[in-house]
Amino acid sequence: MTQAPLPQVGRTATFTVRAPASSANLGPGFDSLGLSLPLYTTLRVTPQASTEVVPLGHGLSSTPANESNYVYQAMLLAARRAGRPLPPARIEIESEVPLARGLGSSAAALIAGIVAGNELLGRPLDHAAVLDVAAREEGHPDNVAPALFGGIVVATLDKLGTHYVRLDPPAHLGVTVLVPDFELSTSKARAVLPREYSRADAVHALSHAALLAAALSVGRLDLLRHAMQDYIHQVWRAPLVPGLSDILESAHEHGALGAALSGAGPTVLCFHDTRSDTGRLHTYLHGVMTRSGLTGQVMDLPIDLAGTVVACPVEA
Numbered sequence: 171m172t173q174a175p176l177p178q179v180g181r182t183a184t185f186t187v188r189a190p191a192s193s194a195n196l197g198p199g200f201d202s203l204g205l206s207l208p209l210y211t212t213l214r215v216t217p218q219a220s221t222e223v224v225p226l227g228h229g230l231s232s233t234p235a236n237e238s239n240y241v242y243q244a245m246l247l248a249a250r251r252a253g254r255p256l257p258p259a260r261i262e263i264e265s266e267v268p269l270a271r272g273l274g275s276s277a278a279a280l281i282a283g284i285v286a287g288n289e290l291l292g293r294p295l296d297h298a299a300v301l302d303v304a305a306r307e308e309g310h311p312d313n314v315a316p317a318l319f320g321g322i323v324v325a326t327l328d329k330l331g332t333h334y335v336r337l338d339p340p341a342h343l344g345v346t347v348l349v350p351d352f353e354l355s356t357s358k359a360r361a362v363l364p365r366e367y368s369r370a371d372a373v374h375a376l377s378h379a380a381l382l383a384a385a386l387s388v389g390r391l392d393l394l395r396h397a398m399q400d401y402i403h404q405v406w407r408a409p410l411v412p413g414l415s416d417i418l419e420s421a422h423e424h425g426a427l428g429a430a431l432s433g434a435g436p437t438v439l440c441f442h443d444t445r446s447d448t449g450r451l452h453t454y455l456h457g458v459m460t461r462s463g464l465t466g467q468v469m470d471l472p473i474d475l476a477g478t479v480v481a482c483p484v485e486a
């Protein structure tokens with residue numbers, strides 16, 4: 171995370187907060203592994219005498235232009251953790267992150283809001299506290315941690331707090347996402363999961379998540395396909411995401427290093443080697459969409475390294 175220098179008593183002039191999208195789980199790392207992607211939610215915050223919440227652009231037309239907005243509620247969380255009232259401000263919100271697609275739009279809004287609230291208050295919360303407030307609110311740290319720190323993050327949340335390790339992505343690791351044109355709320359996609367798992371499923375999940383984290387940390391791209399196997403969530407969510415089973419089974423035959431449902435879906439993530447052409451993978455993913463009766467976008471993206479960035483526009 172990058173922060174512009176702070177005046178002594180919080181911010182009195184306009185500042186911006188930019189938080190990235192994220193892809194959580196990466197297969198078996200359910201609720202614990204995620205990476206940051208360069209699509210951004212940006213807040214422009216101007217301290218003034220009263221509060222105004224202004225969502226901008228078509229993508230946010232369904233979000234409220236008042237204090238019930240999730241971004242403003244996130245700002246209040248920072249104030250509550252700091253034990254201080256939130257100073258009033260005009261908050262303009264823009265987002266490139268499509269809502270309810272499994273790309274962490276809610277995590278980007280949450281992190282951006284908490285960081286903006288913290289700035290208005292004079293930064294009483296350190297990075298660990300910002301992460302902890304966000305992880306507790308979201309209920310899992312796998313989107314909010316990469317949204318805050320960038321890169322690839324392995325994180326845990328329990329009653330002792332939120333703990334994490336941030337990894338720089340291995341060389342030559344690129345991401346291709348298939349983003350369908352339909353929404354799937356995270357709460358709906360969590361509701362289909364079983365409450366209990368067998369010991370065999372637990373051992374499968376923890377061994378593959380551990381292998382995946384180790385492979386990502388030492389750059390063993392050859393292990394990704396095997397390590398990304400998962401029976402904790404994808405199999406249950408597959409009926410909600412047409413084409414997912416096909417991609418999990420066959421994407422490696424079309425140039426993917428591994429594939430997973432992105433977060434709770436419906437976006438699907440494939441890893442690719444940035445030294446190879448992804449044309450074959452794109453053709454395959456478009457074919458899956460056509461066969462599944464879907465429309466959507468296929469995009470190659472690098473992994474975002476910066477995480478959340480606070481800046482002061484020159485004119486401020």
Ligand SMILES: Nc1ncnc2c1ncn2[C@@H]1O[C@H](COP(=O)(O)OP(=O)(O)O)[C@@H](O)[C@H]1O
Nearest residue numbers: 233240269270271272273274275276279355356
């Ligand atoms: N920039 C934003 N401003 C306000 N609310 C937002 C914003 N981004 C996301 N949200 C809220 O989060 C919801 C989507 O969250 P969720 O179902 O968890 O999906 P996602 O996978 O995109 O995080 C939206 O319907 C909206 O209520």
Ligand SMILES: N[C@@H](CCOP(=O)(O)O)C(=O)O
Nearest residue numbers: 194201272273274356433434
């Ligand atoms: N681990 C969570 C991740 C949800 O991510 P989102 O981007 O869909 O909000 C889950 O799988 O439910």
